[in-house]
Amino acid sequence: MAAPSPHVPPDASRLQAPVARLLRPLVRLFVRCGITFPALTDLLRELYVNVAEYDFALPGKEQTDSRVSLLTGIHRKEVRRLRGAGAPVSAVPVAVSRTSRIIARWLAAPEFTDEQGRPRPLPRASETEPSFESLVASVTRDLRPRAVLDEWLDRGIAFVDEAERIVLSEAAFVPRGGGEQQLYYFGRNLHDHVAAAVTNILEERPRFLERAVHYDGLSPDLARRLEARAREIAMEALQQANREAHAACETDPGGAARWNFGLYVYVEEAPAPPRANPTP
Incomplete structure (x- = not known):
């Protein structure tokens, strides 16, 4: 029997459109808050080196500047300057x-x-x-x-x-806009949602639950009513999950693992598609 073929992640060209859509609201936040393109470039350069250094090290082999440069496309001199900062720690304030x-x-x-x-x-x-x-x-x-x-x-x-x-x-439940608590959960929750979706793409079988119910072409009134009802359903689910987790923690010996159960509701009034010119 032939061995199953290894799972192949999508190529870069197929990722560009969904990544552009993913980044658009973040770019809107960056522009509004004064994070310029050069500043973002510096941050991405550091992250590329960090991820290549810690997430793509070969077992039993020391990660080299040359391999990090090959993986990231960043010049060896820059890699040497940026390496060694340590994996980022997501400390809770x-x-x-x-x-x-x-x-x-x-x-x-x-x-x-x-x-x-x-x-x-x-x-x-x-x-x-x-x-x-x-x-x-x-x-x-x-x-x-x-x-x-x-x-x-x-x-x-x-x-x-x-x-x-x-x-x-x-x-x-809804921290004050721009406060320390909201910014912390902005990073934590978006990270976990994206990490779950990325894991599902990279592995042969989806590992994490990552689903959404969505309808397009709605009237604004129906969209608002669905948003209100979705908030009620979401809060019930979150409170039930919290009660069960809290009770389970009472007898748990503790360890290094963490768990996150998140929900989101989003509504927007998308612009109508342009009408085609009538055929003469």
């Missing part, structure tokens, strides 16, 4: 890690949620029932709950209702 852990527990732990699984409004402090102080203390003893609350109130993550209870707000 302390404030982001702290906030996400407390919110995740508020959304998942039975004592902090109601019968429908929604986060309960919490008193600031209480000796007889779950409170905001006990929520923070269940995650970290290194911070005063009052300091966390002041930060959250300032950022709009929580608010105080008429009964003087602390309520988790919509901003907990």
